[in-house]
Amino acid sequence: NAGVTQTPKFQVLKTGQSMTLQCAQDMNHNSMYWYRQDPGMGLRLIYYSASEGTTDKGEVPNGYNVSRLNKREFSLRLESAAPSQTSVYFCASRAGDSYNEQFFGPGTRLTVL
């Protein structure tokens, strides 16, 4: 039981390059989330998926797209990376509504030059 896994762990991009961050969970959770964490800014929600087949914008969605591929997988895509997207990205999942705890993946450290 791996919980929430993320790939890659580290990535360096040049401005304008694209990439996809992968996230998978093996807990049969309905809801999945993508956050970014910047120093002093806490965790800011980028996108979330309340259930398979649905996605919604969070607080900071600009420059990102997501795909809920199936119940297990939720990917985050940067189409044209910018230095402002340098951050640590966390994927999280939870069983259902707001009364359930979130389980976080180990994170992806992304640097955009």
Next chain:
Amino acid sequence: GQQVMQIPQYQHVQEGEDFTTYCNSSTTLSNIQWYKQRPGGHPVFLIQLVKSGEVKKQKRLTFQFGEAKKNSSLHITATQTTDVGTYFCAGQGSYIPTFGRGTSLIVHP
């Protein structure tokens, strides 16, 4: 939209001293969750508070939820070096959780 303010941003303590972090929401919350993130790690769930005025304890940690369900606090008694990390509250007012910016606890031995 919902905002959750958390103070202080940093707290330095000597080992053995107490520590408190506070969260305040702009709106009434259905529940509030607390998470801990160790340096270089990911957030890990600590506890959830649901009822008005609720108090929960986990060993040296005491969590409180305000009567109006708009504020919460985490108090650690007699800090240890293992308490080092950033503590986040996450307010649940709607479906989307809103995290505070976190309080980083630094414990000096």
